[in-house]
Amino acid sequence: MAEEVRAEMVANVWKIVAAEGDEVEDGDTLVILESMKMEIPVLAEVSGKVSRLAVAEGDVVQEGDLIAVIG
Amino acid sequence: MPLTETVAAPGIPAPAAPTPAAKPSREDDPRNPAKRLERLFDAGSCALLTPADDSGFLAATGLIDGTPAVAYASDATIQAGAMGATGCQVILTAYERALADGSPIIALFHSSGARLQEGVASLHAVGQVFAAMTRASGKIPQISVVLGPAAGGAAYGPALTDIVILGPAGRIFVTGPDVVRSVTGEDVDALRLGGPEPHGRRSGVVHVVADTDEAAYSSARKLAALLGNQGTLDAAAVQDRDLAHLLPASPKRAYDVHPLVNAVFDKSGVELHPKWAPNVVTALGRFGGRTVGVIANNPLRLGGCLDSASAEKAARFVRMCDAFGVPLIVLVDVPGYLPGVGQEWDGVVRRGAKLLHAFAECVVPRVTLVTRKTYGGAYIAMNSRALGATKVFAWPSAEVAVMGAVAAVRIIHRRKLAEVSDDIRPQMEQELAAEHEKVSGGVQRAIEIGVVDAVVEPGASRSAIAAAIAAAPGGLGGDALVRGQHGNIPL
Numbered sequence: 143m144a145e146e147v148r149a150e151m152v153a154n155v156w157k158i159v160a161a162e163g164d165e166v167e168d169g170d171t172l173v174i175l176e177s178m179k180m181e182i183p184v185l186a187e188v189s190g191k192v193s194r195l196a197v198a199e200g201d202v203v204q205e206g207d208l209i210a211v212i213g
Numbered sequence: 214m215p216l217t218e219t220v221a222a223p224g225i226p227a228p229a230a231p232t233p234a235a236k237p238s239r240e241d242d243p244r245n246p247a248k249r250l251e252r253l254f255d256a257g258s259c260a261l262l263t264p265a266d267d268s269g270f271l272a273a274t275g276l277i278d279g280t281p282a283v284a285y286a287s288d289a290t291i292q293a294g295a296m297g298a299t300g301c302q303v304i305l306t307a308y309e310r311a312l313a314d315g316s317p318i319i320a321l322f323h324s325s326g327a328r329l330q331e332g333v334a335s336l337h338a339v340g341q342v343f344a345a346m347t348r349a350s351g352k353i354p355q356i357s358v359v360l361g362p363a364a365g366g367a368a369y370g371p372a373l374t375d376i377v378i379l380g381p382a383g384r385i386f387v388t389g390p391d392v393v394r395s396v397t398g399e400d401v402d403a404l405r406l407g408g409p410e411p412h413g414r415r416s417g418v419v420h421v422v423a424d425t426d427e428a429a430y431s432s433a434r435k436l437a438a439l440l441g442n443q444g445t446l447d448a449a450a451v452q453d454r455d456l457a458h459l460l461p462a463s464p465k466r467a468y469d470v471h472p473l474v475n476a477v478f479d480k481s482g483v484e485l486h487p488k489w490a491p492n493v494v495t496a497l498g499r500f501g502g503r504t505v506g507v508i509a510n511n512p513l514r515l516g517g518c519l520d521s522a523s524a525e526k527a528a529r530f531v532r533m534c535d536a537f538g539v540p541l542i543v544l545v546d547v548p549g550y551l552p553g554v555g556q557e558w559d560g561v562v563r564r565g566a567k568l569l570h571a572f573a574e575c576v577v578p579r580v581t582l583v584t585r586k587t588y589g590g591a592y593i594a595m596n597s598r599a600l601g602a603t604k605v606f607a608w609p610s611a612e613v614a615v616m617g618a619v620a621a622v623r624i625i626h627r628r629k630l631a632e633v634s635d636d637i638r639p640q641m642e643q644e645l646a647a648e649h650e651k652v653s654g655g656v657q658r659a660i661e662i663g664v665v666d667a668v669v670e671p672g673a674s675r676s677a678i679a680a681a682i683a684a685a686p687g688g689l690g691g692d693a694l695v696r697g698q699h700g701n702i703p704l
Contacts, residue, residue: 150514150515151515151516151518151551151553152553177516178516178518178548178549179465179548179617179619179620180465180466180467180512180516180517180548181463181465181466181467182467182512182513182516183466183467183513185513205553205555
């Protein structure tokens with residue numbers, strides 16, 4: 143089943159770490175957000191293939207916005 | 214209405230429902246309450262407190278890791294474990310015994326709610342159980358293990374206890390899927406209504422989600438032992454460990470705080486509410502052999518910000534530990550409260566106030582360690598000196614301030630910064646920030662005004678915390694517990 147990774151809070155997308163098509167493991171960093179003056183990694187919570195990456199560096203995400211889809 | 218609507222546990226597939234042809238004898242039925250009680254207690258220690266009959270409940274005494282405890286189980290082989298007047302009397306008997314012994318009480322729930330056949334008499338009896346649970350609250354540890362459906366009245370039983378553990382077949386809801394469908398038209402199954410995902414992540418009803426029944430019993434045993442036999446603190450046995458390497462080199466980088474929490478304990482503790490409000494971690498474990506609670510901001514989630522749910526979660530944990538005399542270690546790395554309309558509408562003011570209240574009334578030893586930063590209102594909430602912290606320690610590079618220095622000078626020196634060109638502004642901000650830190654931020658200033666007691670090196674933190682707890686009233690444990698005189702309302 144596809145696992146959607148969504149933003150927990152308003153943030154800037156600071157760095158993209160994983161690419162579409164990558165195989166990721168549970169705990170791997172997908173992107174790094176910048177919020178509250180901190181760099182906050184967004185981690186995969188399942189293992190699988192990144193089928194979609196919905197953000198680009200410099201984007202602003204709101205709480206609940208889709209970041210990536212795994213599987 | 215809900216109490217009676219769910220009697221037949223509609224829509225719930227009975228786990229491993231015996232087919233008529235191969236119906237096991239009650240003796241072999243895995244739902245047999247006597248069997249379940251035996252699995253909970255140390256081998257051979259289970260002694261029945263009430264007769265095995267048709268009441269729908271069975272109570273027993275026994276040992277858990279050698280510590281006396283009382284337990285009761287619903288009998289799901291009779292009317293799906295429904296709660297009637299005689300069954301509720303069994304629970305009251307169990308409570309009387311646990312209160313008299315001062316021992317933990319553990320409930321094994323698998324019940325469809327109040328017995329429909331008994332009408333309002335069963336509701337009255339269930340209400341008496343709730344009242345007994347509330348009277349015992351804060352006096353003896355109460356732990357619930359939900360092994361099957363716990364519906365209607367049987368949902369609020371676990372909810373009134375200190376800790377709720379959910380087994381793989383556990384489903385907790387006020388009204389079952391059939392009632393939801395007929396009343397609201399909403400099509401939802403029992404798993405989505407009251408399974409591990411909703412209660413572990415969304416509602417905060419369940420403290421521990423277990424993948425197997427065995428793991429559920431094991432969690433209950435660990436927690437009963439931690440709360441029922443707190444041990445004594447041997448401060449000299451608390452070895453210092455290299456804690457600094459558990460944090461990233463860059464102070465801006467978020468990290469998972471769990472390795473730090475577990476390194477503060479003697480060995481890994483038991484985390485409560487791991488998936489709900491994960492931006493704060495609450496865990497029970499041993500420290501120098503004595504039970505302590507650890508509360509830690511987790512920067513990996515929401516940057517470690519406090520928000521309405523995490524403040525409420527931490528507040529309930531503080532009050533539970535306070536009621537049972539369990540000292541607290543508070544690991545602080547918090548950028549503030551999470552801003553936003555969602556939070557304000559979610560009651561971050563009201564729910565955040567619970568954490569202030571919980572710490573301010575707390576009488577157990579409670580030691581704060583600021584690892585990286587503590588800002589603003591969250592600084593106050595995370596067991597600050599003003600709220601009565603026993604000791605406040607900070608690592609050498611920690612920041613204690615209203616906000617980060619750069620953010621502060623951007624406000625204080627807004628005009629001055631606006632007048633300079635873009636290319637020299639960042640440098641000017643840094644210079645002003647350094648100047649600002651000298652007068653308002655930084656650990657040194659916090660020590661001067663007495664809100665931080667001492668700077669401790671990461672590698673000397675465990676022993677410093679141990680000495681602080683050992684020196685405080687009730688810190689050593691044993692017979693000299695200091696306990697908050699209040700119940701543990703499920704905040």
